[in-house]
Amino acid sequence: MSTRPLVCVVDDDESVRESLPDLLREFGFEVRPFSYAKAFLDSDCLAACDCLILDIAMPEMNGPDLQRELERRGRHIPIVFITAHVDEKVRRRVLEQGAIACLYKPYSQADLLAALHAAIPAQ
């Protein structure tokens, strides 16, 4: 079990939290879903998290905020952003901030896996 990388999903959309972990587990990832940013920050997964799949638009603390918070804490977790809003400005910014990828919903399985592999090269 210890060999399986841990992917954390933070999205306020329930259908994502339901569907994405199932898919990622099928590809051999350990997955922990969170419905909001604070829940993730407060969890015990921060240290073990190999990749963070993060929604951009969320109530309270949104995706980029969480990204900055993690940087601030020195937690350099690879982040793959997913968003239903097609907004290149936001996408560019989050990538500049160090995100691995920013995928527009609906994304393809291939794009997702490619991003995950980029985030977790060891695998």
Add this chain to the structure above:
Amino acid sequence: MLITDRYQGPMDVDPRRDALSNGDAGREGSGMESNFSRVIDLLPGLVWTALPDGRADFVNRRWCEYTALSFDEACGSGWQGSVHPEDRPALLTRWQSLVASGEPGELEARLRRFDGEYRWFQLRASPIADASGEVVGWCSIATDIEDHKRREEASAARGRRFEQIVDGLPAIIALFTPDGKIAFSNRQMLEYLDETFEQVQAKTSAYNFHPDDRDEMLSRWAAAVQSGEPFDFEARLRRADGAFRWQWMRVFPMRNAAGRIDLWYGLSTDIDDRKWAETLLAGEKRLLSMVAQGDPLVEVLGALCRVVEDAAPGRLCSVLSIDPDGVRFRHGAGPSLPAAYNKVLDGLVMDRYYGPCGMAAKLKRQVIARDVSSDPRWAASPWPALVVSHGLKSCWSTPILSRDDKVIGVFALYQHEPASPSQREFELIRQFTQIAGVAIERAQSEQELRRSNAYLAEAQRLSLTGSFTWNPATDEHYWSAETYRIFEYDPSTEVSLGLVLQHIHPEDRGLVDRVVAQASEGKDFEVEFRAVTASGVTKQIQVLAHRMPGQDDRLEYIGAMLDVTESRRSEEALRRSNAFLAEAQRISLTGSFSWRVATGEIAWSEQVYRMFEYEPATPVTLDLISARVHPEDLPLLDDMFESAVRGVPDFEYEHRLLLPDGSIKHLRLMAHGTPDQGGQMEYIGAVQEVTDRRVSEEALSKVRSELAHMARVTSLGALTASIAHEVNQPLSGIITNANTCLKMLAADPPNVLGAQATARRTVRDGNRAADIIKRLRTLFGKRDPTSEPVDLNEAAREIIALSWSDLQRSRVIVRAELADELPPVVGDRVQLQQVILNLLLNAADAMSGIDDRPRQMVIRTERAESETVSLTVQDVGVGLDAESAEKLFEAFYTTKSEGMGIGLSISRSIIDNHGGRLWARPNDGPGVSFTFSVPCTADGPAPAPEPAQQSAAAGLQPAMVKR
């Protein structure tokens, strides 16, 4: 007896004694005869005897002595010479007849005495008969009755004179027995009663007294008879003509020798004239004192009528006064006339052809209508019938004249029978007409005086002006009520200079003291000072005084005192507010003006001259204005002028001025009209220079429209993103689940349970996506409008207000013709307003290129047919050709670059959703009219639109476009 005495003396000395003696001697023969002869001689009378034929045959000595005839001379017929020639024939005749009859008899005749004096004698002759009865001679004795006769004559003369006097006295004189029977009446009395004494005697006592006086008279009589004292009283006694006249009756008792009253002597003087005069005088005095006391005119005239009616019984008195305008009669008094008749006279227009009163007033002379029903002068008037219906038959009207000879009333007497005034009544009328005149004139002048006094007091009160007089030497003051009021003194206050000075404001005291000093030298003065009244109020008082004219020896001032506190205050306030206004106008670039449309008089404030860059005080004319108005805006000016001529109460315009230096000013003008007394409109208005504002507004507007455009684009973009987000979310889920599902099924062994779960999630997310699409369709597609009652007028007014600024900027003149009592429609107010706004902006846009005519837009609401209300927006813009009209409502069709085309399409769908119609129709003149009609609430909720209705209506509406 007397005769005997008188003739005793001369007997012895008479020389004829001898002759007698001789005679005696001649008849001596017997002693008896001789004695007889002596006796006869001694008898105190003249005795003679005569033969049977009458010749004297003997006279006694006294005869001879008296007549100085001798015996012989006297015998025979010689005695006849002693008889007075006047008496002689009668005597002889009588004597002859006596002799012939042989009977004794008496005769009277004057006999001449020896001294030639004739004296009356009574002659008694008796025949002497013998035994056989034959007359053998006569014996006569003449007795001197001269004295008796004289007394008798004197008495008779006295009686005659008394009777003459009694008859001649201008009084009624009568004698009465104590039981009241008349014993004597003088001629006056009989004439007064026109009866004979016998007739009077036959009547009962006091029958001719006035019934009201009779009882008193009888009781006074009875009392007098009882007491034996004289008495007097006044009573009315009926004259032969039936008139009762006042008499003053005095009754005295007459006592006989025994001291008993056997007769009463009555003396009655006619005092009727005096009594009449006294009554009238008393009445006149009473009336004049009423007038003097200022009794109400109606009371004075009422009393006057009663006095007249008392004085002239049977006459009904009326007094009419005349209105100050000289047109109508006013009822003055008519206490005995029927009220209904008085009422007719009150307010009657004076007309000489109506009746005698009108004629008397008009002709200014007395008019006597003896018998009204037969008088030809009023034959055509209803008046005779009217008076006759009240039982009146005659009327005497006399004009009442004022001192200056104006007719101020009419005095009239009415009678129940045809009659003319007696002399006394003429006099009565003259006298009381005069008194009525005094009373009326007095009342009028008093009223005039009261009125003018009231006016003066009121005028003083209103103008806060008091009057006063002041004598500096005596410190006497007379103050009018208002003067007291100004100083707040009680009107009973004893005014003195010292008192007034106490109330002068300390700072003005010096000034006032100087004026007082000047006044003492007789100089007129005018001063304004402050006074502090008893209540502590400071008043500004202006005093103007002149020396009273015509008093050289006496210095007295008459003056006016004005409380100018308020007017000083308001003058100051006015000055300040004028200054404020001018400054405010200068600062706010606002001017004011007035405009009398009918006369073309226009007045400008200074600021307006500045705006138009004309010299102040240049006479303002429409041409002067036109010369400055921007040529493109002249139609606005024309429109304004037309509105003003129509009398529109309010108008508001924005127009530009093109000034000589080529610069442009934007002016905003607002005016409100008020009809003056002659019904002519006078507009008062304000003109504001809005150039800077307009320029910045235009800039702002440009920015705003850019922003609006951007906002539209942005919101469209925002909408796209939102739609994408909403749809992408479930899509993402679907794809993920589907991938998971495939992966699970591809595993070995396939994870069927997992795949089923993911497939279920796929279905769920698919439904979710479908829901989103459905929601979007609802948002953009057809939907039912919210239903509420909407007042289209109100909705239109709001939109006009909302777009006012835009329309003004586009120089569009909006005229709203909103129907009264428009029933509300049912619908979505905001959507309908969007439609109206859309039509308004379209119309404005359509006119943006129009410069050869006013850009006039009409917004009209009306109740079309029975169940719908329509709103039309009419422009004078570029118009539509038939082809354009066809395509107008197609989505994305537009003739303009700004992309408003979509508006009509949306508007159309909104109106459709309201069950109404929207169409366009070219005008008869330039431009297009867009109209929509929607059902009103008269028949309940808006019905769903039916295709049949639409197509039927479409035929009538060429601009309707089929979708």
